[in-house]
Each structure stands twice: as structure tokens, then as C-alpha cells.
């Protein structure tokens with residue numbers, strides 16, 4: 313639960329043993345590092361779980377909270393380990409791209425990440441749908457918008473990406489979970 317300081321959720325460590333692991337290697341990571349949350353309920357009876365992998369990605373913080381509690385705190389989850397991409401050694405989540413696009417009024421949260429590998433280097437192209445009214449604008453303005461998206465993506469993701477603006481409705485919609493990623497590296 314979260315306390316009034318709102319510095320993340322306190323985990324009741326007398327009942328749950330939390331760990332953060334590297335989702336690829338399974339290695340346990342120190343406090344403060346981003347990884348997959350693993351729980352072992354210490355007092356649960358009848359159906360014990362040992363090191364249950366939640367697939368949720370977050371960080372744990374061990375410094376005592378301003379409220380006085382010394383229980384470990386977990387941050388808001390940033391994504392699912394199943395969705396995590398490693399591009400040029402950097403962990404990238406489609407949800408990060410989504411948050412950038414939601415903050416910009418010109419774009420829609422419809423996007424597609426295309427990951428590939430050229431000359432042993434990972435490439436990332438992000439196709440972004442933009443709002444109808446911005447498509448009638450001049451090429452110069454579209455170019456300005458493209459550059460702003462590129463800068464916002466670079467500062468959030470920590471890597472640069474090629475941005476391709478597409479017309480509204482061009483990115484395929486699906487009934488279930490939207491397909492946000494095409495990773496062509498997997499064919500190699």
C-alpha cells in the first residue's frame with residue numbers, strides 16, 4: 313500500500329519477500345535497478361509460491377520513507393518484461409513510446425515499432441499516426457513535428473529512432489492486444 317508520502321508502494325516484507333531480477337538472465341539486481349519483480353509470499357498457506365515471476369518491471373527502494381516506515385517501496389510498474397526490447401543494449405518498452413505520444417497533441421497513441429539490424433547495429437523505426445488536421449499542413453511543419461517527436465523519444469528512451477509520420481487510420485487495429493512491435497531481428 314501507498315502511504316501519505318506517495319513515494320511508491322510499501323511492501324509488507326513480513327508477508328512478502330520481494331526481489332528484482334534481470335528478466336533475461338535471472339540474476340538478482342540491487343535496490344534501485346530496473347528489472348522484473350519477483351515475489352515469495354512468506355506466510356501464505358495451502359498454496360505456497362516460491363519466487364513467483366510477476367513479469368512486471370519496476371524498481372525497489374530500501375531507504376526508509378519519510379513516513380517512518382522502513383519497509384521496502386516499489387515504484388509504479390513501467391511495463392511487462394514480455395514487452396521489453398533490447399535495442400543497442402538499452403531496455404526499451406513500447407509503453408514509453410506511448411507516453412511520449414500521449415503528451416503531444418499532434419499525435420495519436422497509434423504507433424508501430426519496427427526493429428531491425430543493419431551492419432550488426434540495431435535500428436529502430438517508429439511509425440506514428442498524426443491527427444488529421446496536421447496532415448494538411450506544410451511539409452516544413454510536418455518536418456518540425458517529426459523532429460520534435462524524435463527529440464522527445466530520444467530523451468525518454470535514451471536512444472535515437474527514425475520517426476515516420478503516417479496518416480490517421482493507417483496502422484492496423486486489432487480486436488485484442490494491439491501489435492506494437494515488429495522485430496525483424498528474430499528472423500536472423
Ligand SMILES: [Zn+2]
Nearest residue numbers: 315317377379
Ligand atoms: Zn511511507
